[in-house]
Amino acid sequence: MIKLIARKEFTEMLRDGRFRLAAAIVLVLLLASLLMGGQHYRELKRQHELAQAETREQWLRQPAKNPHSAAHYGVYAFKPRMLPSMLDRGIDSFVGQSVWLEAHKQNEFKYRPAQDSTAVQRFGELTASTVLQLLIPLLIILLSFSTFAGEREQGTLRQLISVGVRQSDLVWGKALGVSGALGLLLLPATIIGVSALLLASGGALPGASLSRLAWMSIGYLLYFGLFIGLSLTVSARASSAQMALVLLLGFWVINGVIAPRAVADIGRRLYPTPSAFSFQQTIDREMQSGPDGHDSADKRTTALRERVLKQYGVDRVEALPINFAGLSLQESEEHGNLIFDRHYGDLWSRFEQQNRLKWWTGLLAPMMAMQSFSMGLAGTDMFHHQDFAAAAESYRRMLIRKMNDDLTYNAVQKDFSYQAQPDLWQTVDEFRYQAPSTRIALIRQRTSLAILATWCLTSLGVAILFARRMKVD
């Protein structure tokens, strides 16, 4: 029976010109966004590899110089992209793409690509994720708003019930029919998508990308499922097909257009972040005079000097078997690191609170959960950005420490006239970044996945419940 109903729905949809038009548009947009996404990815990957090699080259080719000057020269770290990012660019256009790793300070990531775009970008970027998150749900609504309400208006619902069709069969049959029509669209889309990915990656999909893509697909299937369930529910309850349509469109607008912005602004109010000015000013002040204002740089140096003199049992700096300037530089580096850790930690936990609010709003507007899940697995969310930033920062600390240690132990009595030989640059390993595994990304996104699954199951369940009790005319 279910099969029969599904086949009827499916055939009817295929004959509907509206569906064919909409499906064609969606398919073309998906194709265009995948191709552009692939090209974008390849271009960024090329630039990234070139720049990474060049910054290393520049570091190694430094002439003999004081290690502290080398620390000031520093290196750049460029954020790599993961292959799935071509499906969902997430926050990538709104965070800086590189960071300068130099002595004394943890720099911000500079150059947000969005600054180099026009204001039209603020309407949203056309990526595969936009099509999947916004357009396909609309297509589902278009396919299914009249399933029950339409049959009721035409009087065919009464006939169906009278010949003894079970209402739950009706729901399953209709859901299957819609899924079938959707599958007809998604199947070629998946084939196109996989070939675009293969093209972008140069032939072979790495395992990590594959598992990320698989989980992304599961998320999107749950998301589509919840829209099918929701449309059937509304169609079963609404007084007319027109009413069902208006209600569903209203939900779509709230879900996809209003919620993301409304929640961002609520988050900003609940968990305000400092201005760049006061953020920098606080750090500068604490660097100068310590967090409590009683620990000035001069005092710290004096204390360090006394400690070191006592440790080596000498009475003046000149008699030390090590270079005091190097030690003092490292000391102030450590002091700065504590301050950076605290302030960046505070800032990032604020961002985290704001983003958590977005997850939980997913209970009302499932796109919020979908967006976060999709970015999370595409490697383009805040978590992946911060993971990279943390890796770059710990590389910076390692590099600076090496330079200061060289100054401390090899520049005895020479201070700033000391010059290290270029083989010192070789002792610093190249910066290599390993992105978090799929498992970690998935654990991070467990809440949003759970929200999507709950939505999907509940909406299908409620659809059956309501269909059982729905009015026949």
Next chain:
Amino acid sequence: MIKTIMRHEWRSLLLDRTLWFITTLFALLIGYGASNGSAWVAFQQTALTAAQNEERSRYSQAQAELARIEQGGKASSAFTNPRLPSVAASRAGTRYAILPPSPLASLSVGQSDLYPYYFKVSSQSRQTFLNNEEVENPANLLAGRFDLSFVIIYIFPLLILALSYNLLSAEREQGTLQMILSQPVRLRDYVLGKVLVRTLIILSLTFGFSIAGFLISGGTITTAEGFYRLLLWMGTVGVYGAFWFSLAILVNGAGRSSATNALSLAGLWLLFVLLIPSILNLVVSAIHPVPSRIEMIQATRRASTEATTKGSALMARYLEDHPELVTDREVDPNDFVLRTLAIQAETERLVQPVIDHFDQQTFRQQSLIDRWRFLSPAIVAQSTLNDVAGTSFSRYRHFLRLVEDFHQRWRSHFTPLIVRRVELRATDYENFPVFQFKEESQRGLLRRVLIGLFGLLVPVILTGGFGFRVLRRYSIGG
């Protein structure tokens, strides 16, 4: 006649729950949008005040230090000695260049959350202080702000469509249309009356709520500038609304069922507000791709390495280019200050083509968008509202130009002092150049807004005219 229709329509709308629902919803959204916009302006003001305070306290510290030194005290370190012009120009005496929010800034956040709104101008190269972005959660930037212009561009059309998607179809489905048209009423007048009432309601709500929101959020229309910009704002909103009404007339004129009308109008909304902009964005960035900043960083690095290795050779050339700096004193080839200046000048000369290429590409993108934005009234409305609120790219670019000039002035004030090793006194600090923001020209603004308004009016006339033509062939039977 139209008056009677309007009166009747007004009464029946009042009895309809939809209107009340829409009014309440709209009031809430506009209130929320206005308060978000003004929160952002207040945030900017606080940061700007803090910056100005910092400048003031830095100046008085430097002057106190100078007074101490003038009375025979010793400077603590050459790096911070405020007597040295190089220290004053790059640290102790730097000044802020500030882009003040325009009178209507709270109505549209626009691009102002991406662009810096103040710079700490020093004698170093511009690249060192131009990256002064505000701290912000990138996920929030991605979502965009829920400000008044968002409500106008996205939601305002939906409310118009909700009130008018079944303008005629509902009456036909209920059978009342036949009854009405059996009276001596022309269909055209009837539709006009219905649309006019709705326009009056929606526009008075929009204007009333936005002016109220604007005033509550501390905006002033008492200044000529504010009043003028507010008029342009309302004009844009009015014409943008008219476009959506004319679209509803056209779709109703096709004579389909209410459900089909709702679907078609939702599809058109999607097309104009989401699809065309994002496709245009994709096309423009494919035609004029902005070169990567990664390459720019690398070019700057290469240039500075190259300049540093040339070192002393550059110094001679630098002095040849700047004869005004040569004093009777002999130039020491190891002069650190002069050497630094020469290297800096050479680095900037080498990097300039890369930066120019950037500016050209963004400018090309912008002009392409300016031409093709007329494809979607939503883009025209966005760019015009941002222009009026002073949060568009063009006002920011105007600001950048002023900063560029100021930077030149700053350098030409200090370079001779640095080269001649003048020792500054406390009074000299009062004569350092000061940045003055000059508002962009009203004529330029008016020209851009009028082009935008024209770009909105043409589709209104086209769809509206076509809609009323289609109505002639409207079949009133069910």
